[in-house]
Amino acid sequence: MSNKAINYEWFMLNSLIIKHLTFSISTAPLAVFRMLFGGVMFASVVRFILKGWVYELYVQPKFYFTYYGFQWVKPLGEAGMYILFGVVALSAFLMMIGLFYRVAAALFFLGFTYIELIDKSNYLNHYYFITVTSFLLMLLPAHRYFSLDVWRKPALQLDYIPRWMLLAVQAQLAFVYIFAGIAKLNYDGLFRAMPLRIWLPPHTHQPIIGPFMDEPWVAYLFSWFGAMYDLFIVFFLAKKQTRLMAYGFVVVFHLMTAWLFPIGMFPYIMILLTLVFFPADFHEKMIRFIRRITGGKQLVPLQVRSLKPSFSQNILLGLLVLHFAVQLVVPFRYLLYPGRLFWTEQGYRFSWRVMLMEKAGTVFFYVKDPASGRQGEVVNADFLTPNQEKMMATQPDMILQFAHFLAGHYRQQGIASPVITAESYVTLNGSGSRLFLDGTVDLAKQPESFAPKTWILPFIEHP
Amino acid sequence: MQIKLGISAVLLLAVAFLPSCEEKSKEPGKADFDRKALLTNIGANIILPAYQAFKASTDELNNAVGQFMANPSEAGLSNAQNKFKDAYKAYQAISLFEFGPAEQELIRASFNTFPASVSKINNNISAGTYDLNTASNLDAKGFPALDYLLFGTGSNAQAILTQYTTDANAAKRKKYLTDLSQEIKTKTDKVNNAWSASGGNYLNTFITAEGTDVGSSLGQLVNQLNFDYEIIKNPKVGIPLGIKTLGTAIPENVEAYYSGMSAELTRLQIGNIENVYLGRDKQGANGVGLDDYLIKLDAKRGEGSLHDAITSQFSVTKTKLSALADPLAQMIRTNPAPVNEAYNEVHKGVVLLKTDMPSALGVLITYQDNDGD
Incomplete structure (x- = not known):
């Protein structure tokens, strides 16, 4: 084949892709996604407040594990935190009804992200997903169809959007599932059925399927099914022929996880948001249904409006490409670190690694005054909440942060250069606890950075 | 259709894999453990009798205090x-069960916040009015405060007696003790x-x-067992030894400082923790306990079983604790080496009980309710 022919085919493919991406589609799926997201977020934030977690997680602690580079993010005090949660809840509600949408979505994204950045003890992939999704929603014109903004300013109405705008939201969901699936393809998961081998047997008292929960084959079945589900569900949702069946799996799968594990709102969030894979007429029907029950009037637009290509759209498109490029790379950053990922957890977060390991630990800190030779132990509970202590015990970056905090604390008490060491034991997927860190290293002198932490001991299969 | 095929392919694969890796890795089979039997044994044969005995002892204490006040x-x-x-000793057998009604x-906070604050106690007495339900009064009541009032208000029985007879605040002190x-x-x-x-059943x-x-x-039991165990580690032994104060001992911070029975109480408490672990009642009958669960799960620690590691740690720790003499405060001042050795063994037990055991049992170790990932 000549170069020309290749070039021509390349050109044809390119223009086909561009045509596909820019094809005008109904705004309804994006608008419904906005409503569902806003609604379920409103419920989640209200639930969080009612459970007393604002106080427990953001007021009560004396010390917070900030993210590297975000040390300036601080809790705002009791009144401040409740106001912030109130603002986030209100903006979720405004997103749902589509009122002052851009401001509300931006406030939600910033407020929620700020809360999440306060303390990495509270990191959950679910929360990261909410941050990322609200970032996308903030950029997309999800309020220009069936919203109070359109009711206020009918000129805003937008009946059609280029397909890539909806694809962005769908792609984000696809990233979550597929990366979660890839992460599940590990030896412990597939060939030892971990951690389900530990997590399922406690459910033997449940009705009907309970008695099977301690059968090894059930743990293997769940492990393999979970991995396959995550890897392929999006493809089945995307295809018309398999969509309904796949959605049935979505509902059953997430309800099962909600029933078996303490994972809060996440299953319900996913059950609702995966509806975005359904075709436009489904969403139109949903909108008509909501109109009927709320007594809303059908606005008959004078003319059908669609989005004309523009410079700002190109910027948005560029931003999205950048966003997904980052999303694609970040989960693989762990390859830059030596050692076993589940053990060191270097490059573990922000990668959709969910339900992958049963890990627990205990860490004792020691402080020594080199000037006088005197030494003592730290009672972690004097500074940390039980939840913080538990999360820290298995995560080296948090252990280091706490060690630095202790160094500062003892400096204030008059010890010029306190030596802080940690004796730490961790058990991973039923391995039995073994030494986690080099107990001779002065953590006060170890810098916080993204560089590999050389004081993490290697995971030894049979110590 | 496609999805059906996919699923059945996965199922087939999984089933095909099972027998082969099952044999190779020699992993444990069905755990098949009756948690209800465990809870029934611990509830009916350990917790209930412990509360009954404790109630009887507090009744007697209250009567004795009443008689003493009526006629000092x-x-x-x-x-x-x-x-x-007697009551303080009986308390050691219920201190672990801080859930449900006790919670x-x-x-725990009301009965055994120590060291007691002598100044708060005396302020309350001289004020004559106080609210025992406030958080600030936690260290002015319970056993540690009684310990001070009955043993610490004078250097001998005669001197203590005067606090309830001729002292200017005698009447108020009597009321406080009674309350x-x-x-x-x-x-x-x-x-x-x-x-x-x-009652509430x-x-x-x-x-x-x-x-x-x-x-x-089970979650509450394992969590509270650990909380209780760490009471031995820190307030009872570690803090008086000076672990938090860079080695400067604080002997007067021991439990039961004035009556001088700290070591005895600590031994009773660890005995109770071990009993809950083994499912053993007061008479020594060994029923279903956490140990049986761990054995059934074939939980490992190093090359051996986790159960063996825990039992031998209990045994070593108890031996070291039996070397402690009362009054413990005195021993910390004059001969702290055996106390240090005991502390080190208690310390080792934390890892086994707080990390290995809950992880093997699939119990979340947290005293807070929260969402997971």
Whole structure:
């Protein structure tokens, strides 16, 4: 084949892709996604407040594990935190009804992200997903169809959007599932059925399927099914022929996880948001249904409006490409670190690694005054909440942060250069606890950075 | 259709894989453990009798205090002191069970926040009015405060007696002592009643909450067992030894400082923790316990079993604790080496009980409710 022919085919493919991406589609799926997201977020934030977690997680602690580079993010005090949660809840509600949408979505994204950045003890992939999704929603014109903004300013109405705008939201969901699936393809998961081998047997008292929960084959079945589900569900949702069946799996799968594990709102969030894979007429029907029950009037637009290509759209498109490029790379950053990922957890977060390991630990800190030779132990509970202590015990970056905090604390008490060491034991997927860190290293002198932490001991299969 | 094919392919693959890797790795089979039997044994044969015994001892303490107050005499004081010692010892057998009724009554904080604040106690006495329910009064009541009032207000029985007879604040002190003793009795009655079959029958609630989540009975039991164990590690032994103060001992911070029975109480408490672990009742009958669960799960630690590691650690720790002599404060001042050795063994136990055991059992170790990932 000549170069020309290749070039021509390349050109044809390119223009086909561009045509596909820019094809005008109904705004309804994006608008419904906005409503569902806003609604379920409103419920989640209200639930969080009612459970007393604002106080427990953001007021009560004396010390917070900030993210590297975000040390300036601080809790705002009791009144401040409740106001912030109130603002986030209100903006979720405004997103749902589509009122002052851009401001509300931006406030939600910033407020929620700020809360999440306060303390990495509270990191959950679910929360990261909410941050990322609200970032996308903030950029997309999800309020220009069936919203109070359109009711206020009918000129805003937008009946059609280029397909890539909806694809962005769908792609984000696809990233979550597929990366979660890839992460599940590990030896412990597939060939030892971990951690389900530990997590399922406690459910033997449940009705009907309970008695099977301690059968090894059930743990293997769940492990393999979970991995396959995550890897392929999006493809089945995307295809018309398999969509309904796949959605049935979505509902059953997430309800099962909600029933078996303490994972809060996440299953319900996913059950609702995966509806975005359904075709436009489904969403139109949903909108008509909501109109009927709320007594809303059908606005008959004078003319059908669609989005004309523009410079700002190109910027948005560029931003999205950048966003997904980052999303694609970040989960693989762990390859830059030596050692076993589940053990060191270097490059573990922000990668959709969910339900992958049963890990627990205990860490004792020691402080020594080199000037006088005197030494003592730290009672972690004097500074940390039980939840913080538990999360820290298995995560080296948090252990280091706490060690630095202790160094500062003892400096204030008059010890010029306190030596802080940690004796730490961790058990991973039923391995039995073994030494986690080099107990001779002065953590006060170890810098916080993204560089590999050389004081993490290697995971030894049979110590 | 496609999805069906996919699923059945996965199923087939999984099933095909099973027998082969099962044989190779020699992993344990079906755990098949009856958690209800465990909870029934611990609830009916350990917790319930412990509360009954504790209630009886607090009744006697309250009566003895009443008699002593009605007619302050050296014999009355000595009787009250003895009944106090009995009740404090009986308390060690219920301190672990801080969930359900006990959690509601804040038994641990109300009964055993030590060291007691002598200045708060004396301020309350001289003020004559006080609210024992406030958080700030936690270290001015309960056993540590009684310990001070009955043993620490004078250097000998004669001197203590004068505090309740001729002292300017004698009447107020009598009232305070009576109020503290009464509070212990009232709270204990409530908890005991809540557990008993004729009362709230919490035993039944305990037995039927079978899961391993934070709110389940096993979850609470394992969490509180650890909390209780760390009371031995830190407030009872470590802090008086000076672990938090760079080695500067604080002997007067021991439990039961004035009556001088700290070591004995610590031995009783670790005995109770071991009993809960083994499912062993007061008479020594060994029923279903956490140990049986770990054995069934074939939990490992190093090359051996986790159960063996825990049992031998209990045994070493108890041996070291038996070398402690009362008054412990005195021993910390003059001969701290055996106390240090005991502390080191208690310390080792934390890892096994707090990390290995809950992880093997699938119990979340947290005293807070929270969403997971």
